[in-house]
Amino acid sequence: MMAPEHVEVIRAWERDPEVRADYRRHPRGAVLGRLRRLAPPALVRAAIILTVEHLSSGRPLTLPDDVAEIYLGDPSAFPGAACDRCGYLMPVQAEVRPDGAVAYTGYGYLGPCPVCEGHPDNQGGIDA
Numbered sequence: 001m002m003a004p005e006h007v008e009v010i011r012a013w014e015r016d017p018e019v020r021a022d023y024r025r026h027p028r029g030a031v032l033g034r035l036r037r038l039a040p041p042a043l044v045r046a047a048i049i050l051t052v053e054h055l056s057s058g059r060p061l062t063l064p065d066d067v068a069e070i071y072l073g074d075p076s077a078f079p080g081a082a083c084d085r086c087g088y089l090m091p092v093q094a095e096v097r098p099d100g101a102v103a104y105t106g107y108g109y110l111g112p113c114p115v116c117e118g119h120p121d122n123q124g125g126i127d128a
């Protein structure tokens, strides 16, 4: 489970009038388009992407505290390094370009997969 203060970051973003208006204007909008328009904080962006990837691809859905802290501390952290064993998207450093493409700029996570710990050297396959 996520820590209450991390959940509150996401809830506060969802209450933002600009965000609510965007969801009304684009109720079925593509996720990357919404992320580009609204530029949410890295933790919110990660929660949205992890949820979408869980629903579409069955990847594990979790945001443990130590991983959430990475997103809180690094605005460029992006869930983009898929664990080879379980598929969980671990944070790497990346930026979303104006055309919606995701450009990876470096590694942002120095630990094993928080779901299965299948990668003690942390360098899982990059799911670009």
Ligand SMILES: [Zn+2]
Binding pocket: 083, 084, 085, 086, 087, 088, 113, 114, 115, 116, 117, 118
């Ligand atoms: Zn894993």
